[in-house]
Amino acid sequence: ARWLPDGHVEFLGRLDDQVKIRGYRIEPGEIEAALRSIEGVREAAVTVRTDSGEPELCAYTEGLRRNEVRTQLERLLPSYMIPAHMIEMERWPVTPSGKLDRNALPAPGGAADAETYTAPSNVTEMKLAQLWEDVLKNGPVGIHDNFFDRGGHSLKATALVSRIAKEFDVQVPLKDVFAHPTVEGLASVIREGTDSPYEAMKPAEKREAYPVSSAQKRIYVLQQLEDGGTGYNMPAVLELEGKLDPERLDRAFKELIKRHESLRTSFEQNEGGEPVQRIHDEVPFTLQTAVLGEQTEQEAAASFIQPFDLSQAPLFRAQLGKVADERRLLLVDR
Structure with missing residues (x-):
């Protein structure tokens, strides 16, 4: 911060890169260090993106497939520090001085973040893919896409469970979203689930008190x-x-x-x-x-x-x- 001539203090920003994501204070540099400690990862960077309307962590790595990176990173860091997006890089944008140009890193959902799209093959997968797109606010969603690779986290998983109950009349435990994070896997859970009719909350009858x-x-x-x-x-x-x-x-x-x-x-x-x-x-x-x-x-x-x-x-x-x-x-x- 700095003093202004009128006596006010102008806030310029943090000296470090600490950010606040879903109520947690996070230092992206700690995540970068954890990524670089994974054997096979040659380079890594972590930024905060707001493309979906809310701040999300986005990791860029080179050397390993992102699914393998995510699996190993989950052993090193708590869940709230796991980036919502993992993007594999082949070429890194640099400034004229040769430093990493963070502003030029690709946005999630672009070519660098794309998986091979596999379309839904039945009605359950079609409905479930649509629910994913509504919750994640991006699409299209293929049946092999990973919910958490596409920007999902525990809060969005909770919202997804609620929508599944309303759409399919099946109560899916939250743990099943983590255990089966693809449309294909979750569709099989829904098909095997027992009926549990969704009942919307009804207003209480009008009373004096x-x-x-x-x-x-x-x-x-x-x-x-x-x-x-x-x-x-x-x-x-x-x-x-x-x-x-x-x-x-x-x-x-x-x-x-x-x-x-x-x-x-x-x-x-x-x-x-x-x-x-x-x-x-x-x-x-x-x-x-x-x-x-x-x-x-x-x-x-x-x-x-x-x-x-x-x-x-x-x-x-x-x-x-x-x-x-x-x-x-x-x-x-x-």
């Missing part, structure tokens, strides 16, 4: 003991620059509250003294406005965060604080 979960009950009791503390508030502050229509923002928040029952819920005690939750059809909401003036952003946020009265919905508030003509702070608390 509903019981609370154990977690809700705990928080409710703690809030009563603290006489309305802010320990469980979840505030957020966003800086908005440019022209803004406060009325449209106010309508957007009202539509959000109208859409989600949880934002129209209040909590109270029934006649037996037990906490219950009440879902209201409509609740009043107004986007608060303020001029910060000489208040700092930290002071504005601190004064905005207040205890909620759990008996009054919505348990959600928002304020638009004007800093300058085209600069505002949006403060949200829930």
Whole structure:
């Protein structure tokens, strides 16, 4: 980072290459070192790609087939450090100075990342290949493609299991996705599985009040003991620059509250003294406005965060604080 003349600190980036993937902090250099330690791997590089819309690790290797590289790498590193994509390289792009040009490395899904495509041979494989394409967000998927080579990971495998249950009425254990990571292998598991009809969650019948979960009950009791503390508030502050229509923002928040029952819920005690939750059809909401003036952003946020009265919905508030003509702070608390 560096100091600016006005006293602010400008963040320039990390001195190392540490990245955050699905909540894990990862050093790509550690993965490169592990790849180079595998006998037969002559060269390796690891980058972070966002081609699929989310950050993913992509490994480039030379010397071994990628399936063999993945198998050996899984013995050296935890699952969250295994790259989503393994690309075999024959020629490496270099800069005029002779260093590796990481920006010129091929994107996943290109020729360097392609396997021989084998089309589905039956209806089960066709449906399953389509589910893979929906979950992985790339295609086409051949029946011999490896789910994890195509960018799959444990979270996407969980989503795939859920879609299989809905499409085929068969409950496939998550471990079977890891044990049979191809369309062909997983199709055989589905064919041998027992019927387990998919049942979508149905809305609860409309009632005056509903019981609370154990977690809700705990928080409710703690809030009563603290006489309305802010320990469980979840505030957020966003800086908005440019022209803004406060009325449209106010309508957007009202539509959000109208859409989600949880934002129209209040909590109270029934006649037996037990906490219950009440879902209201409509609740009043107004986007608060303020001029910060000489208040700092930290002071504005601190004064905005207040205890909620759990008996009054919505348990959600928002304020638009004007800093300058085209600069505002949006403060949200829930």
